[in-house]
Amino acid sequence: MMFLLRRLTSFFTVIFGVLLLTFLLIHLVPGDPVEVMLGESASSADRESLRAELGLNQPLIQQFGSYLHKLAHADFGQSIHTKTPIVELFKSRYPATLKLALLALIIGLLVGIPLGIYSALKASRWQDILVTIISVRLSAMPAFWLGPVLMLIFAVWLGWLPVSGMESGTSIILPALTLGFGLSAILTRMTRTSLLEVLNDDYIRTARAKGLPERVVILRHAMRAALLPIITIVGLQMGSLLAGAVITETIFSWDGIGRLLVESIEKRDYPVTQACVLVVALSYVMVNLLTDIVYKLADPRVRQA
């Protein structure tokens, strides 16, 4: 209970900090943000109306107050070019990113954990070394390199999957693989390390001495303890998934939050940029909170403390 209370307090202060920082973003624009957004050819009437709309002519504290007030009513403002409410943009973009991140997570788990277990069981033999080399290589591959390579092989040369866009149901596969492979490499290494640490414990020797089949020893006894650090890593990696989505979505023209962010930057549509950054950061903070809670629930040692 105390843990939950403390965790929630820090959760809310972090949220407040995130709000403040994203609010200040627009004030970091060198010179006059309105002029940067509208370009030099805009009429002064247009400028004044945008300035009034964004509330930039009010004192800073008041601006922050009305920013919070609007957010509390799920009002992210509107795009300065198309005048679409940003909430409307999110309604289609956010689920697309979520879908992509979840599929990538599933791929990462399905590939990473079994490979990590295999690698740990064959520790220091050639199979282990091979897996380690591959996973080290994969984790050194940023999305903007792995993505094009996958695209070249599966879409251009083999023609199995669509190059980009999101028209067909198979379009999600390549971007999800791009994101998922990087994650699986990290999970492989993490599973290997954390399983190896557990495998030398006394209770594993006991389980083996009882004559339990190796499969049961590994999956029921060892993996249960080894899973804890993996939960933390998965939570932390959700953040890289969300951030990696910015680049992956751009490469594969996947209409998610990441692409929206990049498009808004190109058009200097700062209210949209601000809202995208805020939404991604808030999602990440939420995931972290959940991870922490799940972690506490999963670990009896921590649960009692």
Place this chain on the structure above:
Amino acid sequence: MMKTFACVILGFWLVATLAGYFFAHDANAIDLNLVLHSPSLRHWFGADELGRDILARVLTGVKISALVALVVTAITMVMGVLVGMLAGFYGGKVDAFLMQITDVFLAFPGILLAIAFAAVLGPGIGNLILALSLTGWVSYARLTRGQTMSLRSRQHVQAAQSLGAGVPRLLFKHILPLMTSILVVEAAYSLASVMIAEASLSFLGLGIQAPHASWGAMLRDGVRFMLVAPHYVLIVGLCLMSLILAINLGGDYLRDKLDVRRDME
């Protein structure tokens, strides 16, 4: 084996970059007869969409990248170490306040905050360095804070304190030197991650601008012309990957050599 591999690759890039000063074609020379030409004897890596020699551009790109990575690593290390030492040394309210700020920065996943800063600051090398520095100091701060907390209760620190040493002297003479190896290892890894971050930002058009060569921007152009000239994106990507891998392996080597325990992130 890994060590030799890392040395070979790092050595290769060092020699290649130096050699680039004397032998390579002009990185910005446009030759429209060579547009998107495949690798040949005269142009080992082929040519880009303006007929510029890709090898020459890769070699110019690595110089700029390395420079940005070094400057950013230096700035973030100084910032992070100062914040971390103050938080760890004073504890209490100072610590709570500083760590609250670091937590806010950590709430933005990966390079998201750097993207946001770079977006509002506008493109250019100076702003790129600023954006990466504003977001990169956090890991040093956390690392240094933990180290300082455990080191400040060491006997030699307490002895110095009771002899009347001031806080700066305690921090820089008695605590900081004991963290050198862990910071060196962290810096090695951060070189690689700053290079990736820089390439990512340039890939999104937020970093180094034309006509300067940059690996991120080259990758973006390579993706654009992937259907007609796959060698472009493949070669530039391989270069970037080999360098990142070598730096990371170098970091692993340093970590083992200096016997630093570093938790996986």
